[in-house]
Amino acid sequence: xxxxxxxxxxxxxxxxxxxxxxxxxxxxxxxxxxxxxxxxxxxxxxxxxxxxxxxxxxxxxxxxxxxxxxxxxxxxxxxxxxxxxxxxxxxxxxxxxxxxxxxxxxxxxxxxxxxxxxxxxxxxxxxxxxxxxxxxxxxxxxxxxxxxxxxxxxxxxxxxxxxxxxxxxxxxxxxxxxxxxxxxxxxxxxxxxxxxxxxxxxxxxxxxxxxxxxxxxxxxxxxxxxxxxxxxxxxxxxxxxxxxxxxxxxxxxxxxxxxxxxxxxxxxxxxxxxxxxxxxxxxxxxxxxxxxxx
Amino acid sequence: xxxxxxxxxxxxxxxxxxxxxxxxxxxxxxxxxxxxxxxxxxxxxxxxxxxxxxxxxxxxxxxxxxxxxxxxxxxxxxxxxxxxxxxxxxxxxxxxxxxxxxxxxxxxxxxxxxxxxxxxxxxxxxxxxxxxxxxxxxxxxxxxxxxxxxxxxxxxxxxxxxxxxxxxx
Ligand SMILES: Cc1cc2nc3c(=O)[nH]c(=O)nc-3n(C[C@H](O)[C@H](O)[C@H](O)COP(=O)(O)OP(=O)(O)OC[C@H]3O[C@@H](n4cnc5c(N)ncnc54)[C@H](O)[C@@H]3O)c2cc1C
Ligand code: FES
Ligand code: FES
Numbered sequence: 001x002x003x004x005x006x007x008x009x010x011x012x013x014x015x016x017x018x019x020x021x022x023x024x025x026x027x028x029x030x031x032x033x034x035x036x037x038x039x040x041x042x043x044x045x046x047x048x049x050x051x052x053x054x055x056x057x058x059x060x061x062x063x064x065x066x067x068x069x070x071x072x073x074x075x076x077x078x079x080x081x082x083x084x085x086x087x088x089x090x091x092x093x094x095x096x097x098x099x100x101x102x103x104x105x106x107x108x109x110x111x112x113x114x115x116x117x118x119x120x121x122x123x124x125x126x127x128x129x130x131x132x133x134x135x136x137x138x139x140x141x142x143x144x145x146x147x148x149x150x151x152x153x154x155x156x157x158x159x160x161x162x163x164x165x166x167x168x169x170x171x172x173x174x175x176x177x178x179x180x181x182x183x184x185x186x187x188x189x190x191x192x193x194x195x196x197x198x199x200x201x202x203x204x205x206x207x208x209x210x211x212x213x214x215x216x217x218x219x220x221x222x223x224x225x226x227x228x229x230x231x232x233x234x235x236x237x238x239x240x241x242x243x244x245x246x247x248x249x250x251x252x253x254x255x256x257x258x259x260x261x262x263x264x265x266x267x268x269x270x271x272x273x274x275x276x277x278x279x280x281x282x283x284x285x286x287x288x289x290x291x292x293x294x
Numbered sequence: 295x296x297x298x299x300x301x302x303x304x305x306x307x308x309x310x311x312x313x314x315x316x317x318x319x320x321x322x323x324x325x326x327x328x329x330x331x332x333x334x335x336x337x338x339x340x341x342x343x344x345x346x347x348x349x350x351x352x353x354x355x356x357x358x359x360x361x362x363x364x365x366x367x368x369x370x371x372x373x374x375x376x377x378x379x380x381x382x383x384x385x386x387x388x389x390x391x392x393x394x395x396x397x398x399x400x401x402x403x404x405x406x407x408x409x410x411x412x413x414x415x416x417x418x419x420x421x422x423x424x425x426x427x428x429x430x431x432x433x434x435x436x437x438x439x440x441x442x443x444x445x446x447x448x449x450x451x452x453x454x455x456x457x458x459x460x461x462x463x
Binding site for chain 1: 304
């Protein structure tokens with residue numbers, strides 16, 4: 001299993017990457033960490049004629065907080081996982097990254113690569129949906145931002161145009177006074193495998209620990225990560241950590257799901273897993289849960 | 295990375311990749327599609343790094359790139375031009391085995407040995423990050439390395455012993 005021949009071009013800047021994408025038209029792909037693309041090329045499921053390598057492009061891998069949390073597209077997954085700034089501003093991402101593959105793969109795989117690849121079973125897209133994040137893309141016409149809710153189009157397809165580079169992911173700030181809860185949970189065949197079903201929960205709480213706002217997002221249950229809106233609506237006003245409310249939210253989240261059946265799990269199993277995971281994640285995200293206080 | 299104007303559009307064009315492997319500088323003229331695993335094995339003759347699945351799943355090909363473990367089968371040689379690579383050949387300081395290798399030998403952390411180079415490099419990184427890991431931490435860290443022989447019990451025991459040896463040292 002070896003890749004077919006291709007031309008490898010290193011982009012010295014984001015603008016050069018965009019220019020190279022434009023110049024090479026149809027059969028060009030961005031190479032970031034290569035942890036999804038190189039396996040696909042080894043198996044000849046992808047045979048791009050040209051690779052534009054952004055893995056070492058300066059200015060693309062910064063992690064910064066200036067109001068919003070800003071994660072550069074080529075920040076390695078392991079760097080984001082270890083970042084104290086990320087753990088403080090968006091603990092849900094730190095939590096989710098622990099489920100993404102293995103240390104050797106996270107050391108090379110990039111944060112933006114996992115987003116752009118748009119695997120329906122990947123953890124980060126659902127976590128970003130639950131955080132109301134925005135993706136920043138640069139193309140020949142300049143820069144635009146795409147809300148997470150519009151970014152994932154279908155299996156392995158994002159809203160990025162062929163000549164656009166994802167440059168950054170922005171997570172909106174929260175006020176330091178705000179009480180919040182966050183949890184990512186999943187069921188996978190083996191630790192580090194893609195999720196059969198995963199759930200990301202992000203809560204904001206009032207002074208009495210009542211839920212003022214809830215975001216619940218699922219991966220592995222459809223062609224894109226999904227918000228469980230009926231469950232979110234039902235949670236508002238209930239107390240964080242309330243077992244009955246969490247159980248009802250799990251039931252509502254699974255209602256109407258039509259997940260895929262495949263060799264890993266049946267559709268029926270995925271529905272049951274979603275019901276249970278939503279309940280567990282909500283209870284674990286409550287500030288009274290061990291490790292739940294943020 | 296040497297690349298002239300005429301080779302810019304030729305997918306079979308070769309270019310020079312220079313790396314330091316286990317402290318020794320090496321350069322070779324390679325195609326862009328050459329995997330780091332094949333670069334090490336075929337260009338440099340370092341066959342200690344094993345190749346199992348060639349799509350990132352089994353961990354046999356794990357090496358260290360600039361101090362960070364990585365799959366050499368899902369990394370292109372051209373991506374690591376200028377990097378420092380460490381492979382299993384660099385572990386034993388001389389005639390004597392590295393403490394992790396000694397522990398694997400004593401605790402039956404290997405049978406056929408196919409997975410072993412990847413485990414050894416991964417365990418080295420684990421013990422650097424967590425010098426005294428619990429069994430759960432060991433199993434989680436090594437979940438990306440597949441062994442078809444041992445059933446993992448000997449491997450976990452070897453990591454525990456290596457941790458003790460290295461903390462005493
Ligand atoms: C054994 C194994 C297990 C894995 N397990 C998981 C898992 O449990 N969960 C999970 O989420 N992932 C998993 N992965 C995938 C891994 O997280 C990849 O790193 C990630 O999906 C892609 O990131 P990358 O930087 O490696 O991107 P690449 O492989 O370089 O690129 C992937 C795709 O995204 C495009 N792309 C990359 N960056 C950009 C950009 N900035 N702008 C526009 N397009 C871009 C590329 O053109 C390509 O089409 C696993 C991979 C392996 C090999
Ligand atoms: S050969 Fe590289 S992970 Fe299996
Ligand atoms: S010892 Fe044979 S595969 Fe691990």
